[in-house]
Amino acid sequence: MCPKVAEHAAAGHWVYDIHRKIIVAGSEWNIDLVLGPPPTGLARAVTGKGIHRNVRALVQETMALLRSLPQRSARGEGPGLEATGAIVVSHDNINNDRTELILTPPAPQIGDPLHYDSFLRRICDSYTQRW
Numbered sequence: 001m002c003p004k005v006a007e008h009a010a011a012g013h014w015v016y017d018i019h020r021k022i023i024v025a026g027s028e029w030n031i032d033l034v035l036g037p038p039p040t041g042l043a044r045a046v047t048g049k050g051i052h053r054n055v056r057a058l059v060q061e062t063m064a065l066l067r068s069l070p071q072r073s074a075r076g077e078g079p080g081l082e083a084t085g086a087i088v089v090s091h092d093n094i095n096n097d098r099t100e101l102i103l104t105p106p107a108p109q110i111g112d113p114l115h116y117d118s119f120l121r122r123i124c125d126s127y128t129q130r131w
Helices: 003-011 055-068 116-130
Strands: 015-024 027-036 088-090 100-102
Touching: 003 116, 027 116
Parallel strands: none
Antiparallel strands: 015 027, 088 100
């Protein structure tokens, strides 16, 4: 979707990782996707499986948390994320064949900054401006 990212990926100019835990301004953040020059001081996040009694409320709280994370639009702005996005799936951790992509609320809808398309546009814009 982003020619500049594809160009740099093909040339090996950047790295990526998934499920990273970082400390920002004293707060611990779990990052699903990290893209760019290799950062220092990051440790792998540990993920776990559990039983959630009210999954819809948990997803709504997670969306609210993601919306509250600081974003930055310029390199020197200090701590912040270039983009946030969320994909909601229904998965019970036992019957993997029942995993389903959720497109209705509480999943982000088109126009929501957390929607996947918005996330990709913001990543592409930030990446293109920086490199």
